[in-house]
Amino acid sequence: MNLSQFNRILQQALLLPVIALLLTAGALYWQIRGANETVGIIQTTDVRIAQAGLVAKLIVDEESGLRGYETTGDERFLQPFNDAGNRLPAEFEKLASLTDSDPQQRYNVEDLRNEHQTWRDAFALPIISLVRAGGHTSDVNLNLYGKSLMDQVRQDIEAITQHAEGRRTVRIGQWRRQVRNLLEALIAIALGMGVLIGLFMRSRLHAVSSAYRSSIEILGRRAEEIFQSEQRLRTTLDSIGDGVITCDASGRIQMMNPVAAELTGWAQTEAVGLPLENVFKIINEHTREPIETPVAKVMRLKTVVGLASHTALIRKDMTQILIADSGAPVRDQTGETAGIVLVFRDITMERRTQEALLANEKLAVAGRLAATIAHEIHNPLDSVSNLLYLMKGGTTEDEFKQFIDMAERELARVTQISRAMLGLYRESKAPVPVDLHEILHEILLLMEHRFQELGVTVTSDIPQPIGVDAFPAELRQVFTNLITNAAEAAGSGGEVRISASSLPAGINSAGNKMPSGALIIIADNGSGISEKVRPHLFQPFFTTKGERGTGLGLWVSRGIVHKHGGTIDLASDTGESAHGTIVSVFLAEKPTINTNVG
Amino acid sequence: MTQTSHLILCVDDELIGLRVRKVLLERAGYRVLTAMDGASGLRLFESEPVEAVVLDYSMPGMHGGEVAGRMRQIKPSIPILLLSAYLGLPADVTSLVNLYMTKGEGAPVLLRKLETLLQPLNTP
Numbered sequence: 001m002n003l004s005q006f007n008r009i010l011q012q013a014l015l016l017p018v019i020a021l022l023l024t025a026g027a028l029y030w031q032i033r034g035a036n037e038t039v040g041i042i043q044t045t046d047v048r049i050a051q052a053g054l055v056a057k058l059i060v061d062e063e064s065g066l067r068g069y070e071t072t073g074d075e076r077f078l079q080p081f082n083d084a085g086n087r088l089p090a091e092f093e094k095l096a097s098l099t100d101s102d103p104q105q106r107y108n109v110e111d112l113r114n115e116h117q118t119w120r121d122a123f124a125l126p127i128i129s130l131v132r133a134g135g136h137t138s139d140v141n142l143n144l145y146g147k148s149l150m151d152q153v154r155q156d157i158e159a160i161t162q163h164a165e166g167r168r169t170v171r172i173g174q175w176r177r178q179v180r181n182l183l184e185a186l187i188a189i190a191l192g193m194g195v196l197i198g199l200f201m202r203s204r205l206h207a208v209s210s211a212y213r214s215s216i217e218i219l220g221r222r223a224e225e226i227f228q229s230e231q232r233l234r235t236t237l238d239s240i241g242d243g244v245i246t247c248d249a250s251g252r253i254q255m256m257n258p259v260a261a262e263l264t265g266w267a268q269t270e271a272v273g274l275p276l277e278n279v280f281k282i283i284n285e286h287t288r289e290p291i292e293t294p295v296a297k298v299m300r301l302k303t304v305v306g307l308a309s310h311t312a313l314i315r316k317d318m319t320q321i322l323i324a325d326s327g328a329p330v331r332d333q334t335g336e337t338a339g340i341v342l343v344f345r346d347i348t349m350e351r352r353t354q355e356a357l358l359a360n361e362k363l364a365v366a367g368r369l370a371a372t373i374a375h376e377i378h379n380p381l382d383s384v385s386n387l388l389y390l391m392k393g394g395t396t397e398d399e400f401k402q403f404i405d406m407a408e409r410e411l412a413r414v415t416q417i418s419r420a421m422l423g424l425y426r427e428s429k430a431p432v433p434v435d436l437h438e439i440l441h442e443i444l445l446l447m448e449h450r451f452q453e454l455g456v457t458v459t460s461d462i463p464q465p466i467g468v469d470a471f472p473a474e475l476r477q478v479f480t481n482l483i484t485n486a487a488e489a490a491g492s493g494g495e496v497r498i499s500a501s502s503l504p505a506g507i508n509s510a511g512n513k514m515p516s517g518a519l520i521i522i523a524d525n526g527s528g529i530s531e532k533v534r535p536h537l538f539q540p541f542f543t544t545k546g547e548r549g550t551g552l553g554l555w556v557s558r559g560i561v562h563k564h565g566g567t568i569d570l571a572s573d574t575g576e577s578a579h580g581t582i583v584s585v586f587l588a589e590k591p592t593i594n595t596n597v598g
Numbered sequence: 599m600t601q602t603s604h605l606i607l608c609v610d611d612e613l614i615g616l617r618v619r620k621v622l623l624e625r626a627g628y629r630v631l632t633a634m635d636g637a638s639g640l641r642l643f644e645s646e647p648v649e650a651v652v653l654d655y656s657m658p659g660m661h662g663g664e665v666a667g668r669m670r671q672i673k674p675s676i677p678i679l680l681l682s683a684y685l686g687l688p689a690d691v692t693s694l695v696n697l698y699m700t701k702g703e704g705a706p707v708l709l710r711k712l713e714t715l716l717q718p719l720n721t722p
Binding site for chain 2 (some may be wrong): 377379389390393409410452453454492
């Protein structure tokens with residue numbers, strides 16, 4: 001049952017009794033109206049009886065007045081006779097009008113009026129004339145005549161009154177019947193309506209209650225599903241390796257998983273309800289400045305907040321771990337932020353491992369270079385020591401000159417190589433102006449023998465000094481790595497081309513704004529890198545060189561280039577005719593050194 | 599000296615080093631042939647009655663190990679002394695040659711080792 005059906009039932013439950021009561025009221029009104037009409041008729045009858053009474057009294061007055069005058073002959077006794085005689089015509093008229101509707105009664109009234117007129121004209125008025133004339137009125141026959149006339153009149157009045165009273169009795173009977181009918185109808189309607197409303201309500205309530213029951217069932221099932229789903233999520237949260245804290249919109253902790261409890265050092269029970277910043281205190285690893293919590297940031301930006309680097313978490317016992325964290329808003333149905341989910345993990349070990357890997361790669365590069373350098377130095381040293389041995393054994397003047405000359409040339413070579421070497425591991429804290437022309441030529445010099453060994457022809461096109469601000473030792477590491485890769489890829493008979501040029505500020509092919517800087521391109525005509533391998537090139541520990549490679553070279557190189565605010569791109573072709581690989585490195589002239597990378 | 603001096607083949611891509619080594623060995627009484635790379639060295643080795651070889655390891659094109667391997671196929675009995683500027687050489691290379699030494703150990707060591715290699719020839 002949906003809400004509109006339920007509303008319809010509510011409407012019906014209200015309307016039906018109202019309609020039933022209105023019908024009942026209508027029936028009652030109709031009945032009462034009938035009874036009222038009857039009462040009206042009874043009242044009219046009463047008025048008629050009263051009027052008949054009044055007429056009778058006036059006639060009696062006339063008769064009494066006449067009798068007084070007859071006895072005394074005094075005119076004063078005629079007063080009531082005259083008064084009644086004056087009023088009677090009007091009262092007769094009134095009585096006649098009251099009985100208009102009943103022909104029997106009209107006849108009676110007309111008869112009464114005639115009888116009275118007869119009494120008056122044939123008896124009363126002659127008697128009065130007789131008295132005035134001084135005659136005697138004690139004649140029995142005359143008086144008997146008058147009496148008989150008056151008896152007629154009385155008889156008529158009696159008939160009228162009786163008739164009216166008869167009618168009245170009939171009407172009262174009718175009224176009583178009506179009242180009884182009314183009562184019966186009332187009881188019948190009340191019973192009928194009661195049963196009707198009752199049955200109707202019963203059926204409606206049945207519908208509502210079954211709908212309610214099924215709603216309860218559905219709710220029960222939903223509750224079970226929600227419970228299970230919550231259990232599933234809770235178990236998931238408890239099992240995952242990252243710390244998870246959820247907060248309400250005001251930043252108070254609602255829940256934290258065991259990993260979060262372990263990382264922060266706060267028990268779940270004591271942390272719940274506290275403001276996040278009390279439990280999750282984070283600072284910048286280097287500056288020790290407090291960092292805005294991801295929750296505050298999410299509230300401010302209303303979006304997912306990514307990993308902040310160099311974040312240290314101060315645990316409850318004031319020890320410190322390095323973490324990576326992120327926050328995401330929980331939105332309600334209107335899209336408002338209803339809470340925040342915070343996810344973080346301990347990256348202390350990760351960071352140490354990364355540092356160890358970087359140091360390892362540095363050592364590996366240094367080791368490989370040391371071998372190259374040893375070779376470069378041992379050759380001239382061997383010659384010089386042999387020359388000294390020869391000179392010790394005695395020489396001619398010509399030979400001496402020749403030997404000295406050769407020894408000098410070999411020593412000059414050693415000096416040149418050691419100079420190139422010096423620049424290699426000079427650490428600096430801040431970037432310094434560097435000439436890429438010089439760096440690349442030094443690297444090529446150191447690697448010259450290696451190229452010969454590999455049978456690779458190297459050509460370079462680095463026309464003028466190219467200045468950028470950088471960490472020179474790190475750039476040497478990058479280019480040594482890239483050039484070695486190119487030479488090894490080119491192989492015997494192969495070719496490596498190195499070019500560098502200054503670039504003015506502009507827009508690159510991807511549409512990004514680029515600052516002014518330098519572009520170094522290292523291209524080889526080796527067999528190229530297959531598409532399968534290409535995506536893994538910049539991943540740590542990925543190597544195609546087997547035992548000889550650490551798998552860290554390109555990963556570290558990219559880290560260094562990014563640290564210099566630059567980019568490194570690789571394009572490769574494995575086709576039959578135009579195979580080879582091109583690595584382009586862009587370095588900004590005045591980079592913002594990005595220490596967050598690597 | 600009635601005994602004919604031993605013929606030594608020196609192979610090295612370092613010009614000065616090779617020239618100095620040639621003078622050194624000649625002073626010690628050897629006859630010396632020189633080659634600047636593996637290929638020409640192998641040609642001389644095949645055509646001349648070379649009695650011992652002083653071979654540089656790191657050379658363009660073909661390194662000392664490869665050259666020694668070919669020489670063993672051509673004349674397996676000729677002793678080979680491998681010189682290297684590197685400290686560690688792969689085991690499969692060192693097992694091919696009679697002796698090996700690092701450059702810079704000095705002329706006396708070289709001469710002594712070469713003498714040791716030629717010992718069986720001197721005392722028939």
